[in-house]
Amino acid sequence: MFRFTEEEIRRYSRNIILQEVGGIGQQKLKDAKVLVVGAGGLGSPAAFYLAAAGVGTIGIVDDDVVDLSNLQRQILHRTEDVGTPKVDSAARALSALNPGVQVKTYRTRLGAGNVMDIIREYDVIVDGVDNFSTRYLLNDACVMAGKPLVDAGILRWDGMMMTIKPREGPCYRCIFPEPPPPGVIPSCQEAGVIGAIAGVMGTLQALEAIKLILGVGETLTGRLLLFDALEGRFRQVNAARDPNCPVCGDHPTITELVEYDLACDLPFGVAAGSAERKIEQ
Amino acid sequence: MPEDVQVHRELDLKGEVCPYTFVKSKLILETMAPGEVLRVIVDYPPATGNVPRSMESEGHKVLAVNPAGDGVWEIIVRKKD
Ligand SMILES: [Zn+2]
Numbered sequence: 001m002f003r004f005t006e007e008e009i010r011r012y013s014r015n016i017i018l019q020e021v022g023g024i025g026q027q028k029l030k031d032a033k034v035l036v037v038g039a040g041g042l043g044s045p046a047a048f049y050l051a052a053a054g055v056g057t058i059g060i061v062d063d064d065v066v067d068l069s070n071l072q073r074q075i076l077h078r079t080e081d082v083g084t085p086k087v088d089s090a091a092r093a094l095s096a097l098n099p100g101v102q103v104k105t106y107r108t109r110l111g112a113g114n115v116m117d118i119i120r121e122y123d124v125i126v127d128g129v130d131n132f133s134t135r136y137l138l139n140d141a142c143v144m145a146g147k148p149l150v151d152a153g154i155l156r157w158d159g160m161m162m163t164i165k166p167r168e169g170p171c172y173r174c175i176f177p178e179p180p181p182p183g184v185i186p187s188c189q190e191a192g193v194i195g196a197i198a199g200v201m202g203t204l205q206a207l208e209a210i211k212l213i214l215g216v217g218e219t220l221t222g223r224l225l226l227f228d229a230l231e232g233r234f235r236q237v238n239a240a241r242d243p244n245c246p247v248c249g250d251h252p253t254i255t256e257l258v259e260y261d262l263a264c265d266l267p268f269g270v271a272a273g274s275a276e277r278k279i280e281q
Numbered sequence: 282m283p284e285d286v287q288v289h290r291e292l293d294l295k296g297e298v299c300p301y302t303f304v305k306s307k308l309i310l311e312t313m314a315p316g317e318v319l320r321v322i323v324d325y326p327p328a329t330g331n332v333p334r335s336m337e338s339e340g341h342k343v344l345a346v347n348p349a350g351d352g353v354w355e356i357i358v359r360k361k362d
Contacts, residue, residue, distance in 0.1 A: 002305065004308070013300055016307065016308065017307070023308040023311050
């Protein structure tokens with residue numbers, strides 16, 4: 001009689017009651033595929049809330065293993081997960097929360113060679129990386145593939161986010177055409193980050209993804225949302241698509257994926273023998 | 282309820298409590314055509330207030346809430362156009 005099982009009706013009742021969701025919206029969530037890149041500070045709350053909401057398929061990309069210093073903010077992982085691949089502990093946590101969600105894991109580092117293949121089957125991409133190399137790669141790939149990208153970044157007590165709908169609004173490069181030179185912007189490892197700021201911004205990313213799937217509300221397209229946790233203040237900066245943008249502009253000059261070999265991408269993993277390992281957020 | 286209202290769907294929710302009374306009614310209403318009429322049977326007393334209120338807030342027209350036997354009520358609602 002119902003399109004949902006008795007268990008689903010109970011699990012998702014607070015969603016279904018909402019006018020903007022209902023059974024129709026819940027079905028959209030169930031049919032949706034969201035890729036969360038990075039099972040770290042941002043990806044943890046984002047993936048948790050997407051799984052809780054009943055997003056049917058969640059992909060997780062991460063090549064790292066859980067480190068004790070991650071647990072201050074990366075709430076998908078537990079102390080006993082230290083040393084295990086993040087994608088594995090993420091899958092365990094998400095399945096434990098909601099066994100109805102299909103979790104697909106990619107224990108790899110996104111690069112020019114695999115990013116298009118991985119994002120292809122997803123409806124929405126959530127950027128939970130904290131290195132500029134992958135951030136620009138993901139931006140360019142999503143613009144080329146026409147995939148909505150929910151971008152966020154965190155540092156210290158600050159967070160920033162925007163939703164990129166290719167050609168409907170600005171992409172990351174419209175606002176920041178090139179990555180900053182290495183060393184200009186410190187990593188969380190150097191500068192520190194308060195765990196709850198990852199919670200705020202990652203949760204906002206989950207909300208954006210849910211709005212995109214449901215087609216409700218106003219997404220943060222063409223609006224940069226800035227959160228200053230110390231002051232307890234949100235700010236918004238409007239941004240427009242740049243017709244001269246090198247990737248989403250009218251005459252793009254970047255037509256193939258580029259990977260930046262930024263020195264600031266190296267530090268943490270070098271000692272552990274992985275020069276490729278990204279700085280964890 | 283006026284005698285001549287045609288009921289298109291019936292939903293027996295005896296034994297069900299809030300908010301699932303409304304959730305299940307909503308799920309059925311979504312599958313019906315605009316203007317069609319749903320008759321919901323409940324035996325959970327608070328549902329006789331909660332369900333009509335939620336239906337109205339979603340824009341549907343509650344035509345009647347009537348006792349329908351021992352500890353049982355019927356809620357008649359017309360789906361919004
Ligand atoms: Zn652009």
